[in-house]
Amino acid sequence: MRVDHSEITGVILAGGRGSRMGGVDKGLQNHLGMPLALHALMRLAPQVGETMINANRNLGAYESMGVPVWPDTTADFAGPLAGMLVALERCQTPYLVTVPCDTPNFPLDLVERLAAALVEADAEIAMAATMEDGSVQTQPVFSLLKTELLESLIRSMQSGERKIDRWMGQHRCAQVVFEDADAFFNANTLSELQKLQR
Numbered sequence: 001m002r003v004d005h006s007e008i009t010g011v012i013l014a015g016g017r018g019s020r021m022g023g024v025d026k027g028l029q030n031h032l033g034m035p036l037a038l039h040a041l042m043r044l045a046p047q048v049g050e051t052m053i054n055a056n057r058n059l060g061a062y063e064s065m066g067v068p069v070w071p072d073t074t075a076d077f078a079g080p081l082a083g084m085l086v087a088l089e090r091c092q093t094p095y096l097v098t099v100p101c102d103t104p105n106f107p108l109d110l111v112e113r114l115a116a117a118l119v120e121a122d123a124e125i126a127m128a129a130t131m132e133d134g135s136v137q138t139q140p141v142f143s144l145l146k147t148e149l150l151e152s153l154i155r156s157m158q159s160g161e162r163k164i165d166r167w168m169g170q171h172r173c174a175q176v177v178f179e180d181a182d183a184f185f186n187a188n189t190l191s192e193l194q195k196l197q198r
Helices: 036-047 059-063 080-090 110-120 147-158 164-168 190-197
Strands: 008-014 050-055 095-100 125-132 135-146 173-178
Touching (some): 008 110, 050 059, 050 080, 080 095, 080 135, 080 164, 095 110, 110 125, 110 135, 110 173, 135 147, 135 164, 135 173, 147 164
Parallel strands (some): 008 095, 125 173
Antiparallel strands (some): 095 135, 125 135
């Protein structure tokens, strides 16, 4: 069995506060002539059947990228889990893949490799990981999830959970180690954004 890309919806997580970037809307920051979120969207779209964006500000600017835009249903910028929650609620396919808006060079085979690992391990979640200084670093915002996890996430959020790795740790997770750690370089600060552009 394999997961066909048409069975997967992709969401760009752009709902954060951008606090480490001085409070700007990170997904709309210019990178090589285009907003960061649009780079992520163009990279993800060929890998999935449907796409959407999770954003909490400047919704019109995100809507102009041509895909549905959904704000968090929880208040006060509750982090990536809140974005995953609204995406799972809106997802019409059996699988959802999440990528953040600030990592424009993630692998072109990201979804394919996550889907293969999910099936092979009979897992509920497959997440990307990288090798850094000899140890495995998980990248939980790059994850493929079964949409049936919605109820579990609702319960966790209602109990006050905001840590993505703690929620995912309750489920059968497969890890896929990607060799190119640079592909996951993300721009959290303006200086990192400048580094990305070099």
